[in-house]
Amino acid sequence: MxxxxxxxxxxxxxxxxxxxxxxxxxxxLAAAGGSRPSWLVLMSLKTRPLASQRELAAAVGIQGATLTQHLNSMESDGLVTRRRDPANRRVHLVELTEQGERAFHRMREAAVTFDRRLRTGLDRDDVTQLELLLDRLRANVNG
Amino acid sequence: MxxxxxxxxxxxxxxxxxxxxxxxxxxxLAAAGGSRPSWLVLMSLKTRPLASQRELAAAVGIQGATLTQHLNSMESDGLVTRRRDPANRRVHLVELTEQGERAFHRMREAAVTFDRRLRTGLDRDDVTQLELLLDRLRANVNG
DNA sequence: TATTGTTATACTCTATAACTATA
DNA sequence: TATAGTTATAGAGTATAACAATA
Known part of the structure; x- marks a missing residue:
């Protein structure tokens, strides 16, 4: 050994x-007027727009009550709206406003630019190799 | 491209x-009675026992005022002592107590065990490759 | 004046527990 | 009773600004 x-x-x-x-x-992200949690929330919403808040919290990897805090800020910033689902009034549907859409696009652009910078000098094999190794680390601690 | x-x-x-x-x-670390900041502080102290708090904060990667908060907890937990340097009374020398030594050894053991778990299934080339790639990522964002 | 460190305060992200509304 | 979400509260880690002590 x-x-x-x-x-x-x-x-x-x-x-x-x-x-x-x-x-x-x-x-x-901050330079684009965002933050990590708001970015993760917006990204999840764009991927699955009709997710309930429970699904949304799980997708972001936080507790429901924590998500509520972020949604409160985002709603008062005018990025999202919450309304009850008519089919099940316990569920709150979270939707992007026009302003939320614009914020999402700004943050996405910042994220894409950042990722390009992060990859500088790495070819595709390097990235694949790195991702593989990261996945193995995660498997080692989750197991 | x-x-x-x-x-x-x-x-x-x-x-x-x-x-x-x-x-x-x-x-x-928590199972060993520690926390990340206290582990980083103890590890830095064992590496360079006579560092001033400024050096210590820089080694841990936090602000001086933030280090003070951690040292306050650690001192009230009996892990470290602070005393003025007779040669320059502005400087506070931070030293491990007996109890601090024992805490350090417990945490080190936990860290070594953890690292072994993290490496499961990775040979030395994998680890070297991963470290190289991580260094390149860091260089890409720091540049 | 400059340097070292502390105190006071606040911010961000997170969590748990108790609560409301709905089913 | 059970589920979806909110509110209240707290804790960890961090930071900045104002301060005290020392040089």
Missing amino acids: PPPPAGPPLGLRLANTAKAVSQAFDEA | PPPPAGPPLGLRLANTAKAVSQAFDEA
């Missing part, structure tokens, strides 16, 4: 890289 | 993986 390699442990290196990348991404 | 690959963008995948891995690591 080989000894572990030198330098900081893998988990710490991953965390440090993710921190640096996430900060840069958050700055890019 | 090839189109970007399908699926979530690279930055999002990195963030998601890092979130899952970080949560698992935080749980492992």
Whole structure:
């Protein structure tokens, strides 16, 4: 069994890289007038516009009550509206406003630009390899 | 120029993986009675025991005032002591107590065990490759 | 004046528990 | 009773600004 390699442990290196990348991404989103949670919410809504808030929270990876907080801000910022589903009045349908659509497009552009920057100097094989390795790390901690 | 690959963008995948891995690591540290900031502080202190708080904050990657908050908790938990440097009384020397030493060893063991789990099924080339790719991502956003 | 560190305060993201409305 | 969502509250981690102590 080989000894572990030198330098900081893998988990710490991953965390440090993710921190640096996430900060840069958050700055890019902020420059486009957004934030990470609002971006994740808008992206999920554009993917499945009719999701209930429960589905939406699960898609974003947060609790329902946490989602409510973000939706409150987004609604008071005029990005989304909530109305009851006539078919089941317990369910609130979340929909993008015109302004929400524009915000989504601005953030998407920022995200695409950021991802291009992130990939600089990586060819397709590098990206595939990296994604594969990341998936294996996740499997190792989730198992 | 090839189109970007399908699926979530690279930055999002990195963030998601890092979130899952970080949560698992935080749980492992918590089970050992620690937390991420206290682990980073203790690790930095063991590496350079005489660092001033400014150096320490920089090593951990946080602001000086933020470090003070963590040191306050750690001091009231009996893990560290602060005393003025006789040579320059502006500087506070941070030192581990006996209890701090024991906490460090518990957390280190948890971290080593975690890293072993994280590497499951990865050979040394995989790890090297992953570290290389992470470094390139970081360089891309820092540049 | 400059440097080191602390205190006061606040922000963001998150969570849990108790609640309301609906079924 | 069960489900969808909200409100109230709290906690962790972070930051900035104003301050005290020291040089």
